Amino acid sequence: MDSRAHTVVVGGGCLGVAAAISIRRRLNQQGNNEKVILVEKAILGSGLSSRHSGIVRAANAEPAAAQLAMIASKMWLDLKNSWGVDLKNEQFGAVWIARADAAGDNPKWRSLQEKLHNTGVPFNRISLDEARDICPPNVILNQNEVFYHEPDALQIDPSHFRAAAYDAVSFNDVEIREKTDVVGFIRNESGQIDSVITDNGIIPTRYVVNALGPWSPRLFASLGLQVPVSAESVTVVNWLTSRNHEQFKMPIIADYVNLAYFRLWRDGEIHMHQPRKRGPKETARAFAESPLSVMGADFVNDPTNQALGYSQIKQFEDIARRRFNDVDKTVYGSGYRSYFDITPDLKFILGPDHRLTNLIHCLGAGQSFKYAPVFGEIMADFVTGGQAFAPIAQEFSIERFDQSYMSTFWAQVAGSENSLAVGDTNL
Ligand SMILES: Cc1cc2nc3c(=O)[nH]c(=O)nc-3n(C[C@H](O)[C@H](O)[C@H](O)COP(=O)(O)OP(=O)(O)OC[C@H]3O[C@@H](n4cnc5c(N)ncnc54)[C@H](O)[C@@H]3O)c2cc1C
The missing domain is CATH 3.30.9.10 (D-Amino Acid Oxidase, subunit A, domain 2)
Structure with missing residues (x-):
């Protein structure tokens, strides 16, 4: 029997949790019972996700980001429908x-x-x-x-979110490996990722979702990939x-x-x-x-x-x-x-890596708690061939950093510091 996982999500912050849950639920809908494994070196909701303020708002000068935030807000309001668990929120605007x-x-x-x-x-x-x-x-x-x-605009208590994350991972049968450090990857003969190497063993997998946030550059350097998150x-x-x-x-x-x-x-x-x-x-x-x-x-x-x-x-x-x-x-x-x-342009990095197409990035840019449920759905689209949300994420592909885009970027963002200048992203 093939013990290969369908997807290994690396990093158990809010984005990794959301990705693992959405992928698992999507595979269930397709009658696919391959494993989804979430690997986190510490505990769920650690990393930057242990520090957020739980604010969920959609005002964002970048239209695609505003659109995603609106979808995510609706999902937060009815998390039972998206993740199968309840989460309290306060909607005082x-x-x-x-x-x-x-x-x-x-x-x-x-x-x-x-x-x-x-x-x-x-x-x-x-x-x-x-x-x-x-x-x-x-x-x-x-x-x-x-x-x-x-x-x-909504407010969520971060401690309630963390409890809901544990409940939802368990409710949806995501296999969770906490206190497990991802230390590298094995590639197959066609150059794709074959397995994830952890300090608790090797996990063969079809897809890897990168939800390591600012830990990404160090780990993916081992594959010769630059992932620009700081x-x-x-x-x-x-x-x-x-x-x-x-x-x-x-x-x-x-x-x-x-x-x-x-x-x-x-x-x-x-x-x-x-x-x-x-x-x-x-x-x-x-x-x-x-x-x-x-x-x-x-x-x-x-x-x-x-x-x-x-x-x-x-x-x-x-x-x-x-x-x-x-x-x-x-x-x-x-x-x-x-x-x-x-990220250098303060926009998310979402979707397959053009250099290694079974590696899918799920990286925010400073305000990503609020997007977590919709980013999860985007990841589910990318690993199952779905089209519900992936098209909106197209402009956030990591490939943009290979193009002249970045050389003209600094000139384009000549807005004043900390302003809501039009052209600024991710308010
Ligand atoms: C003060 C503050 C307030 C904020 N307020 C808001 C807000 O109100 N609303 C909002 O939307 N956003 C807010 N944010 C931003 C938000 O916290 C982050 O954007 C979000 O938490 C990033 O989540 P993540 O899952 O991408 O990364 P992280 O939470 O950093 O998750 C990465 C995970 O990877 C794990 N990891 C690292 N290396 C390895 C390895 N080798 N193997 C296995 N696991 C590994 C880490 O332990 C970590 O758990 C705030 C941030 C701060 C600091």
Whole structure:
């Protein structure tokens, strides 16, 4: 009997989990009971997926990304249908805030609204009074700002997601190998991947899905493949609030004046982190420093990242004070430095590798928790010949990095840093 797996998914972060579940369910629908094996060197939901904020929103200047985010949002709302398990969510929407010009407008954001409307994402300019009605009273909103409302944005508690991931992997009969390190690959005579080598044995397989996030460059270098993913640092701070004073219906506040996202979570904390930087220089620096070549992304779990220094906390307090009128009456709860996964053009890498076609990449670009269920379906399409979602993913093929695309890229993204400039991707 052939013990070959149908697919081995390497990496058990949110994208690996989603890929394994969707592939298993798709094979079931086709009456195919070949194995789907998920290999994770630590535990499910580790890596960058242990640090996300659980925000699911579709506003994205890149139409294909916005379209995928909308599909994913619907799937998150009904995970029972997609994964067979329940997952709680809160749908309090998001309020986006940016600076207004002298005329009370912000042309970049107006044009973003038009783009999003073309994609079907509800994202509407609202007045200061309307924003005040939507936000709790401790949120400071100013005359010289513009406000947009994304009513469908969701919030998920990351610990609930992790529990649902374990439940769904088990419910769908994905074979899971935690605490198992993938150390290399064996190729067959036609150059395709024949087997995955782990520190717990060799797994022959027809397909490999790469969900290693920023660990990809180190592992795939062994096959002579460059996979351009790096990591950019981000700081997180949680403020403890009083249960008597906070209403637990605060929308996500995407504050592009002070460069911070805020949400309420864990029964009484204001959680905040910076948005991903968009400046070509920062992106280039993350690749130039190339920290991944030596230790993979293992620095993500380095203990020195677990605590913030006084000046970092103070800096975040200053930012929070500009948006909340009672931060001085909250308590610093916890804070840490973490990392966003980034690609050179800040777009995902999805689909078969043109150099090794039974290797399928499933890599996000800094905001991929929210896309996880739809990326899973895209992976299922690619390994079963389906067409439901794969066509939307075409522009995210890794092949683009071989073309002149990258040489003209830096000129094209000449938008200002951390802005919502049209042409920026993955807001
Ligand atoms: C502070 C912060 C807030 C964020 N907030 C949001 C948000 O609100 N919404 C959103 O959509 N996104 C958010 N993100 C981004 C999101 O966390 C990441 O994009 C996402 O988690 C990436 O998932 P992944 O599965 O691709 O990678 P990872 O989670 O990094 O998974 C890769 C996995 O591969 C495993 N691995 C590595 N090497 C090996 C090996 N050799 N063998 C086997 N396994 C291996 C690792 O242990 C890891 O579990 C946030 C990120 C941060 C840091």
